[in-house]
Amino acid sequence: xLYSVIGHYSLILGLCFGLILVYLSIKNFQNSKILNSKxxxxxxxxxxxxxxxxxxxxxxxxxSDFSNETVFNNSHSTNPLLYxxxxxxGNHEGSLLLWLFVLTLFILIFLIKTKNQPIRYKILTLIFQxxxxxxxxxxxxxxxxPFNYLxxxxxxxxxxxPILQDPALAIHPPxxxxxxxxxxxxxxxxxxxxxxxxxxxxxxxxxKKWVLISWFFLTIGILLGSIWAYYELGWGGFWFxxxxxxxxxxxxxxxxxxxxxxxxxxxxxxLTSWVIILSISTFTLSMCGTFLVRSxxxxxxxxxxxxxxxxLFILIFLFSLIFISLFIFFFFHKTNNNNLSNLFxxxxxxxxxINNWFMMYFLxxxxxxxxxxxxxxxxxxxxxxxxxxxxxxLIIPFLIPFLLFMTIGPKLKWIKSNLDDKIYxxxxxxxxxxxxxxxxxxxxxxxLINTILISSAFYLFFITLRDFFxxxxxxxxxxxxxxxxSLLILSILFNNLFSTEIITNLKVGQTFESSKTKIIxxxxxxxxxxxxxxxxxxxxxxxxxxxxxxxxxxxxxxNQPNIVTSEADIKTTFISDKFIVINLVPNQDxxxxxxxxxxxxxxxxLxxxxxxxxxxxxxxxxxxxx
Amino acid sequence: MKVLKLFxxxxxxxxxxxxxxxNDDVKSKITKNLRCLICQGQSIYDSDSEFAHSxxxxxxxxxxxxxxxxxxxxxxKDKYGEWILYDPELNKNTYILxxxxxxxxxxxxxxxxxxxxxKK
Amino acid sequence: MKNKLLLLSLTSIFIIFFIIxxxxxxxxxxxxxxxxxxxxxxxxxxxxxxxxxxxNSSEIFNLDKFYLLNIWSSWCVPCRQEHPLxxxxxKNKKIKIIxxxxxDTKKKAExxxxxxxxxxxxxxxxxxxxxxxxxxxxGVPESFFIHNGKILKKIIGPLNKESIKEIKLLIx
Numbered sequence: 079x080l081y082s083v084i085g086h087y088s089l090i091l092g093l094c095f096g097l098i099l100v101y102l103s104i105k106n107f108q109n110s111k112i113l114n115s116k117x118x119x120x121x122x123x124x125x126x127x128x129x130x131x132x133x134x135x136x137x138x139x140x141x142s143d144f145s146n147e148t149v150f151n152n153s154h155s156t157n158p159l160l161y162x163x164x165x166x167x168g169n170h171e172g173s174l175l176l177w178l179f180v181l182t183l184f185i186l187i188f189l190i191k192t193k194n195q196p197i198r199y200k201i202l203t204l205i206f207q208x209x210x211x212x213x214x215x216x217x218x219x220x221x222x223x224p225f226n227y228l229x230x231x232x233x234x235x236x237x238x239x240p241i242l243q244d245p246a247l248a249i250h251p252p253x254x255x256x257x258x259x260x261x262x263x264x265x266x267x268x269x270x271x272x273x274x275x276x277x278x279x280x281x282x283x284x285x286k287k288w289v290l291i292s293w294f295f296l297t298i299g300i301l302l303g304s305i306w307a308y309y310e311l312g313w314g315g316f317w318f319x320x321x322x323x324x325x326x327x328x329x330x331x332x333x334x335x336x337x338x339x340x341x342x343x344x345x346x347x348x349l350t351s352w353v354i355i356l357s358i359s360t361f362t363l364s365m366c367g368t369f370l371v372r373s374x375x376x377x378x379x380x381x382x383x384x385x386x387x388x389x390l391f392i393l394i395f396l397f398s399l400i401f402i403s404l405f406i407f408f409f410f411h412k413t414n415n416n417n418l419s420n421l422f423x424x425x426x427x428x429x430x431x432i433n434n435w436f437m438m439y440f441l442x443x444x445x446x447x448x449x450x451x452x453x454x455x456x457x458x459x460x461x462x463x464x465x466x467x468x469x470x471x472l473i474i475p476f477l478i479p480f481l482l483f484m485t486i487g488p489k490l491k492w493i494k495s496n497l498d499d500k501i502y503x504x505x506x507x508x509x510x511x512x513x514x515x516x517x518x519x520x521x522x523x524x525x526l527i528n529t530i531l532i533s534s535a536f537y538l539f540f541i542t543l544r545d546f547f548x549x550x551x552x553x554x555x556x557x558x559x560x561x562x563x564s565l566l567i568l569s570i571l572f573n574n575l576f577s578t579e580i581i582t583n584l585k586v587g588q589t590f591e592s593s594k595t596k597i598i599x600x601x602x603x604x605x606x607x608x609x610x611x612x613x614x615x616x617x618x619x620x621x622x623x624x625x626x627x628x629x630x631x632x633x634x635x636x637n638q639p640n641i642v643t644s645e646a647d648i649k650t651t652f653i654s655d656k657f658i659v660i661n662l663v664p665n666q667d668x669x670x671x672x673x674x675x676x677x678x679x680x681x682x683x684l685x686x687x688x689x690x691x692x693x694x695x696x697x698x699x700x701x702x703x704x
Numbered sequence: 705m706k707v708l709k710l711f712x713x714x715x716x717x718x719x720x721x722x723x724x725x726x727n728d729d730v731k732s733k734i735t736k737n738l739r740c741l742i743c744q745g746q747s748i749y750d751s752d753s754e755f756a757h758s759x760x761x762x763x764x765x766x767x768x769x770x771x772x773x774x775x776x777x778x779x780x781k782d783k784y785g786e787w788i789l790y791d792p793e794l795n796k797n798t799y800i801l802x803x804x805x806x807x808x809x810x811x812x813x814x815x816x817x818x819x820x821x822x823k824k
Numbered sequence: 825m826k827n828k829l830l831l832l833s834l835t836s837i838f839i840i841f842f843i844i845x846x847x848x849x850x851x852x853x854x855x856x857x858x859x860x861x862x863x864x865x866x867x868x869x870x871x872x873x874x875x876x877x878x879x880n881s882s883e884i885f886n887l888d889k890f891y892l893l894n895i896w897s898s899w900c901v902p903c904r905q906e907h908p909l910x911x912x913x914x915k916n917k918k919i920k921i922i923x924x925x926x927x928d929t930k931k932k933a934e935x936x937x938x939x940x941x942x943x944x945x946x947x948x949x950x951x952x953x954x955x956x957x958x959x960x961x962x963g964v965p966e967s968f969f970i971h972n973g974k975i976l977k978k979i980i981g982p983l984n985k986e987s988i989k990e991i992k993l994l995i996x
Contacts, residue, residue, distance in 0.1 A: 313750040320745045375848050386849045393849065397842045401835070408831040431816055439809040450801045451787075456847045460797055463739050465747070465790025472805055579732075644752070661752045664899055665929060670752065742962050754927065755963050758953030765954065783866075783960035 079227075082146045085134030086225040088127040092178070093215035095124040100208050103201045112197065117204065118189055124211070125182040132175045135224050136166045144235050147226035148172060154237035154638045156609040164248045165238045170372060170388075171224035173251060174214065177368075180259035181211050188263055188288075195284060202270035203263075209402075210262055213395050221388045237638035240610070246306035250299060254326065257296025258367075261329055261360045263288050264336070268357030269403060273410045277350045282343035285357075289340055290697040292360075293333045294690050300326050301686045309648065314657050314674050316682065319469045321376040324448045325367030328441060332360040335437040337693075338430050345492060346427065351413055352434070358403045363445075365396045375452055429487030436480045443472045474531065481534035481567065484560055485541045488552065502544065510536035518575075532571055538564035555699065559692025565685035569678040576677045585668040596620040597673055603630075610636040612645075615660045615669065629658045655679040734763055734776055737790050747790060863975045868958045873925060873933070873947035881958075884946060885970055890919040890995045893968040894944075894983075895956055897928045898936035902982035903965045907940045909983050914943035918995045923947040926956055926964045969994065 099120050106114045135148065139162045144150045152169045153162055166172045185207040192200055218224070267285055271277045303326065304316040317323060336356040343353050370376050373389025447464045454460050486503075514532035518525055542561035544550075551557040580597065582590045590597040596619070603614040613633045620626050632645040646659040654677040661670040735749035740756045748756040759780075766776050780788050792798045867882050885891055894910060896903040914921055923944035925933045930949070937944075950956055959968065962980055969977035969991055976994070979987050 313746070315750065318745070369845075373849060375845075389849045390846070393842070393845055397838065400838055404831065404834060404838070408827060435809075435812045435816055438812060439805060442808045443805045446801060446804055452848050453844055454797060454801075456844050458797070461785060461787040462792050462797065463787045463790050464792055464801070465737070465739070467737060467791035468801075471791075472802075476809075663757075664754070665927065665932070753963075754953065758927070758957050761952050762954050762957050783957070 079143060079145050081134040081137045081141075081143065082225040082227065085131045085138070086223065088131040088134065089215065089219055089223075089225075092124050092127040092131065092182070093212065093219065095120050095127070096208050096212040096215060099124065100205055100212070103205045103208070107198060107201050107205075117201070121182075121186050121189055121204070125179075125186045128175070128178045128182050131224075132166075132179055135172055135175060136163055139163060139166050142235065144233070145228050145231040146224075147228050148224045150228055150232055150235045152238050153235045154609060155234060156637070157238055157243070158608060160245070160248065161238055161243045165242070167251050168238060168242045168247060170385075171218070171222045173255075174218050174222055175224060176251060176255050177259050178211065178214055178218065180255050181207065181214065181262055184260055184263045185211070185266075188267070192284070195281075196274070196276065199267075199270050199274055199276060202273060203267045206266035206269045207262060210266070210399070213398075217388075217391050217395065221385075221391055234638070237609070237636070239639065240634065240636045240641050240643045241310060244306060244310050246302055246310065250302040250306055253295050253302060254299025257292050257294070257299050257333075258326065258329060258364050260288075260292040260295060261333060261364055264292060264357045265361035265403075268354050269406050272354050272406055275410065275412055277343075277354060277411075279344055279347060282340050282353070286337075286340045286344065287697060289333065289337050290693055293330075293337055294693050294697070296326070296330050296333060297686065297690045297693065300330060301683065301690075305683060308679070309646065314646070314659075314672075314676060316679075319447070319464075319466045321448050322367075322371050324444050325370055328367065328444055328448075329360050329363045331437055331441040331444070332356055332363055335434050335441075336360060338433050338437075342427055342430050348427065349431075351411060354407060354411060358407070362396070362400055362403070365392070365399060369393055369396050370448070376448075424490060426487065426490045426492050429483060429490055432483050433480075433487065436476060436483070439476060440473060443469065447472075474527070477567065478530055478534045481538050481564070484563070485534075485538045488556055488560065489541075503541070506540045506544065507533075507537055510534075510540060528571070528575070532568070535564050535567040535571065539568060553696075555692045555694075555696035557692070558695065559689045562685045562688030562692060565681060565688065569681035569685055573676055573678050573682065577674060579672065579674045581670070581672050583663065583666075583668045584671050588668075590671070594622050595673070597671065599669075599671070609638065610634045615671075617658060617671075617673075619656065619658075619673065627656060629656065631658050631660045633660060633662060650680055652680055653677060730773060731763060731767060734767075734773055735760055737777070738763075738780060739788050739790055741784060741788060863960075865970060865973055865975060866958050868955065870948040870950070870955050873923075873930070873949040876949075881955075882973070884922060884948075885973060887972050889971070891968075891970040892919055892921045892991065893924065893959070893970055894921060895924045895926050895950075895961055895964050895966045897926045897964050898932040899928065900926075900964045904940065906965055906982035906984070907943075909985070909988050910943040911941045913988060913991070916992070916995070919991070920945040924950050924955055926950050927953045 099117060102114055102117050102120070106117060135146075137143075138146045138149050139153050140159065142149065142153060142155045142162070144153075148169060148171045152165045152172075157165065167176045185204060188203065188207075189200060264285060267288070268277075271281050271285075300323075303323070307318075308314065308316040336353065339349050339353045339356060342349055369389065369392040372385075373392060374386055375389065447468050451462055451464055454462060511529075511533045513536055514529045518528045518532060538560065542551075542557055542564060546554075546557055546561065580590065580592065580595060582597070584590060584597070584599040586599055586602055588599050598618040598620070600616040600618055603616065605612045605614060612635070614630050615632075617629045617631070618626055619629060627649060629647040629649060631647045634643045634645060635641075636643070642662065644659050644661055646657055648658075649656040654675055657674040657676055659672045661672075663670050732749060736747045738748045738759060740746045740748045740751035740753060740759075742755045743751045743753055746756075748759045763776060766779065771779070777789055786793070786797075792801055794802055865881060865885060867880055869878055870881055870884070871878050892910075892913065896907075910921060913919065921943045923946070925947055927950070933947075948955060956964070956966070959975075960978075961968075965982050967979040967983055967987075968975050969979070977990075
């Protein structure tokens with residue numbers, strides 16, 4: 079109870095500091111020889127109080143303080159300690175504290191670490207960031223207070239949703255937020271730079287570090303979410319084009335595009351307007367996503383508890399930010415003579431422009447697919463669903479030219495280029511095509527498109543691989559990242575083509591036999607844990623070669639809330655995953671068994687790691703690329 | 705370098721000796737396209753709810769009766785409305801949905817080529 | 825000049841977006857499916873519970889009478905809660921209650937009725953749950969208010985006092 083009080087007042091203090099900071103900053107802006115030292119201290123204090131508030135909530139969870147409404151709604155005394163802690167951010171109010179944490183942390187680091195930039199720029203960035211921070215403080219305190227007091231104090235909590243009781247929950251939200259919320263600093267600094275008309279090569283180098291940090295964490299965050307879904311949700315998929323997944327993908331697409339543009343801006347003073355627009359759009363998409371997920375508009379496995387009042391607040395907040403950015407862009411941005419006509423058609427700048435073109439197309443597909451049902455529902459009261467088939471049909475055909483451009487683009491020089499290595503380019507192209515033909519010829523569905531798609535992916539794969547080994551790359555981080563991307567596409571394609579599945583109903587002791595596999599339902603064990611009981615099925619799977627594998631999927635019956643979850647047993651190797659899941663069939667004495675063989679799953683995860691490593695390497699490089 | 709490439713190719717071909725024979729292809733395709741209406745964002749292929757089970761049984765029955773894929777979709781659309789289908793059909797409600805991204809792509813292309821036509 | 829025009833059009837687009845999102849907040853977005861009122865009862869084959877005869881669905885419903893078609897199961901917990909209301913409604917001569925026993929075993933279903941009473945004029949035995957889907961149901965419990973061969977109202981979830989009141993008003 080004491081912690082709730084401390085936490086609550088820390089929030090109020092944080093808000094006050096925000097207001098003071100805006101005031102001080104405006105004053106400092108007018109006579110800005112040096113940065114007022116109070117500004118730095120107050121920024122630190124604001125961060126400090128957010129941390130205190132956050133810790134208070136964590137402590138309330140650990141101590142199972144059910145007088146706190148958030149703890150009551152999301153915890154139970156029999157929850158394991160880890161999930162008491164991680165339950166802090168597994169709900170709407172707690173995750174907003176995480177938002178504030180990242181927002182205040184990033185501006186603090188920004189102020190400390192930014193050297194060699196004008197004082198006025200730092201102050202203005204602070205002001206814009208504070209607008210966002212104050213908005214969130216008000217949102218938190220007024221509509222989503224994590225420290226609401228319940229009286230009479232309940233004896234027990236409602237428990238944490240079992241799907242969230244997983245180690246991945248510990249890290250997925252914080253890491254995702256470092257990327258997602260971290261794009262706020264790019265937003266604020268872009269607005270500041272536009273106002274002061276200092277969008278230049280120097281600014282690009284400076285902001286590139288922030289773009290890389292945000293991008294890195296967002297990539298890993300999305301990866302963790304997919305891994306979590308794969309292991310935890312029991313259906314063997316890792317991406318479902320669910321609205322909440324899309325909502326994290328959209329800032330990622332904008333951020334990746336921005337990253338490429340910053341590279342151009344660093345070298346040549348063109349595309350300045352576009353860089354500003356992308357910087358603004360990334361965070362706007364994050365805010366838009368927050369709105370969609372927390373307002374109750376969307377149906378999804380991931381949505382938080384719905385509350386239209388909160389939705390209204392975020393909506394107004396979001397559009398205020400949009401209007402402020404529009405205003406600043408149109409009134410302060412001076413477009414100098416930096417149009418495209420200065421580019422030679424066969425150059426690296428052009429290939430990055432083309433990359434932008436495709437990325438914006440992909441972004442529009444995801445955006446339209448996600449919000450179109452909402453629009454249609456409001457305008458004509460018709461409900462439709464937009465699911466994976468839509469996204470696949472619109473994205474996959476465009477991936478082919480995209481992959482080809484990704485292969486050729488990095489080989490071009492700045493300003494003007496003629497292609498070297500023509501022989502290698504052509505031989506590897508032919509190799510790729512032949513290889514894909516060999517692989518795809520056994521399937522009759524989608525033969526043509528699969529062949530071309532796999533060929534393009536292989537092409538990128540071989541070219542980047544060859545460049546790596548012959549050290550013919552100009553930029554190693556980009557080489558690794560693009561190689562990772564080709565590996566990702568190839569892994570996903572092969573996983574799709576070669577996955578097999580057997581669905582059958584089995585009683586204990588029964589066997590299922592097909593021409594290639596034998597599934598023996600050996601026995602059942604029962605187990606009792608702290609907050610759930612479990613039924614474990616023991617299976618032996620035998621393949622053609624006679625090799626035996628033992629898999630034990632689990633059914634967990636949680637006590638509070640009373641939910642049954644299915645925990646898959648997955649055996650992972652570099653070649654494939656063997657995935658098995660059982661489900662109760664009501665009123666019957668047999669179980670429904672689903673067994674899948676999924677090739678290359680591990681490579682899907684590893685390729686994303688590889689892509690992020692590329693970005694990370696870029697962050698740590700000191701010297702310019704050639 | 706070339707030897708490495710050769711090994712790589714052989715390795716891949718050999719790991720795919722266990723090629724699949726997906727005879728449940730059409731059924732999987734259909735059930736992946738049908739939305740589980742009482743779940744939060746799952747197809748009936750993925751879901752294990754009562755509703756999903758019943759629907760799967762019904763899809764089996766209709767396939768046996770000789771319904772085509774489109775006929776099955778129409779049948780369910782009739783009962784539950786358009787939102788049971790994950791693949792939005794191209795009708796007057798969804799023209800914008802399908803065509804707007806393509807339009808954006810073309811506009812992007814136009815902007816870029818306009819920038820280049822001046823100086824090539 | 826061109827800039828001002830662009831700014832104006834962008835601002836108007838965003839204002840429109842704002843209005844649309846604002847309106848979408850007003851409706852609660854839970855699974856409120858279209859109610860599909862005034863749909864004809866589809867024609868399909870059903871098996872009767874006690875006699876095991878197979879009849880066509882249209883034969884069960886006479887025109888000019890009111891029917892409440894109720895989907896229930898012995899393993900469905902909310903069904904137990906709504907059952908007393910059905911027992912009460914049974915007393916009203918103007919309406920007949922038809923039951924669909926959903927994905928159940930006969931033994932358990934009979935025990936359920938023995939324990940809580942049988943308000944059903946006829947019971948359809950829907951072992952696989954297919955009949956419910958033919959009607960466009962979502963699950964159990966669910967009830968359909970039928971008259972003149974048309975489904976007038978669909979009640980998803982257990983019946984409560986309000987829905988019974990509504991039904992009683994409609995049959996007057």
